[in-house]
Amino acid sequence: MSLTPSTMLELGTKAPNFKLLDTVSNTALSLNDLRGSKGTIIMFICNHCPYVKHVNGEIVRLANDYRVLGFGFVAISSNDVKAYPDDSPEHMFKIARKLNYPFPYLYDETQGVARAYNAACTPDFYVFDETLELVYRGQLDDSRPKNGIPTSGRYIREALDALLNNRTVLKDQKPSMGCNIKWRTY
Template sequence: MALTPSSDIPMLTPAPHFSLEDVITGKYRSLTNMQGEKGTVIMFICNHCPYVKHVNAELVRLANDYRVLGFSFIAISSNDIEKYPADAPDKMEEIALKNHYPFPYLFDKDQEVAKAYKAACTPDFYFFNSDLKLIYHGQLDDSRPQNGIPVTGRNLREALDAVLNNHKVSSIQKPSMGCNIKWKK
């Protein structure tokens, strides 16, 4: 497991569009059909990463708290399933159901979406405004496995609250940290 930070991406970068298979429904879902009225959070996650496992419950709480307020949440897994079979679509479905994911969990088989987003780690969080322009790309909060800091979602919640209250999202954004995306060779 290599600790990897998220990539630096300019604010207001447009969200790359995609259509990926939802492992729960088996249907293809596009960004435009899932975007939220007030904003959209795209999370690159996977099943086996200890950093994702550490925040899974907060991802569910966060989505449940904010989706009723006009925000949508989308999770994408882009890992190489040949080398990491625990991240295969059938296992993704198991994890989504076990954790009661209130958001679609999409499989990026060709890794093209992860490349388009310049995703680097799991978890990697992108928050786009209602025009699908990037306004936050950073960590969920300061908690990491074994650092003793409670998982609260503070940083991402502050960004969501700023939009909710018609304030500017802070330009001070700490990168997310986690396992690197498992790229195909």
Template sequence: MALTPSNMLPLGTKAPDFKLLDTTDDQLKSLDELKGTKGTLVMFICNHCPFVIHVNAELSQLAKDYVSKGINCIAISSNDVDNYPQDGPQYMKTTAIENDYIFPYLYDQTQAVAKAYDAACTPDFFLFDEDLKLVYAGQLDDSRPGNGIPVTGKDLRSAMDNLIEGKPIDKNQKPSMGCNIKWRAS
């Protein structure tokens, strides 16, 4: 389990567009059709990463708490499924069901979307405002597998609350940490 920090995409960056397979219903979905009225949270996750497994319950709850407030959540898996078959689309659907995801779980087969977002690890979080401008690219909270800190989602929840309330979001954002995205060999 290699600890990899997220890349800090510059705040204000426009969300790169995409159209990907939603493994929960086998339909192609675009960013435009999935975005929220107040904001959009794009999360890069995968099935097998211990950092994602550690926070899965909070990711599920986060969506349930914020979708009704106008922030839609989108999860994307970009891992190389040739070398990590457990992250393949058929298993993504099972993971979504087991963790009660109410958000789409998209498969980035070409890894082009992860590269466009400069995603580096799982989990990696990108919160965009209603105009799809990046306002937060940081960690969920300080909890990591084995560090004894409870998973609360406090950092991301604070950013989401401030976005909804029209308050400034702290520009001093701690990067997320997790397993590196499993890139395909060139």
């Protein structure tokens, strides 16, 4: 496990389009299928990373709290499943069911979507407004495994509340930290 920060994609970037397999419904879903009327949250996660395991409960709470307010949520796993079989679509399905993910859990087999978003770690979070412009990227909150700080989703909640109340999302944003995305080697 290599602790890796997110790359902090430039604010204002338009969300790159995608169409990926949802491992729960076994259907291909696009960004337009998943976007919310108020905004869209894209999370790069995986099954095996201890940083993702640490925040899983909070991302479920976050999605349950804000989906009803018009936000779309989607999780994407881009890891090389040959090197990390725990992150395979079959295991993604099991984790999504076990944890009651209230959002699609998409498989980025080619890793092209992770590259388009310049994703670097799991978890890596992106918040787009209603026009699909990036307004927040970075950490969920200050909690990390074993640091004693409870998960709260503070920074993403603040960004979503700002969007709901037509306020500017604060530009001072901290990178997410977690396991590096497991890139396929050729």
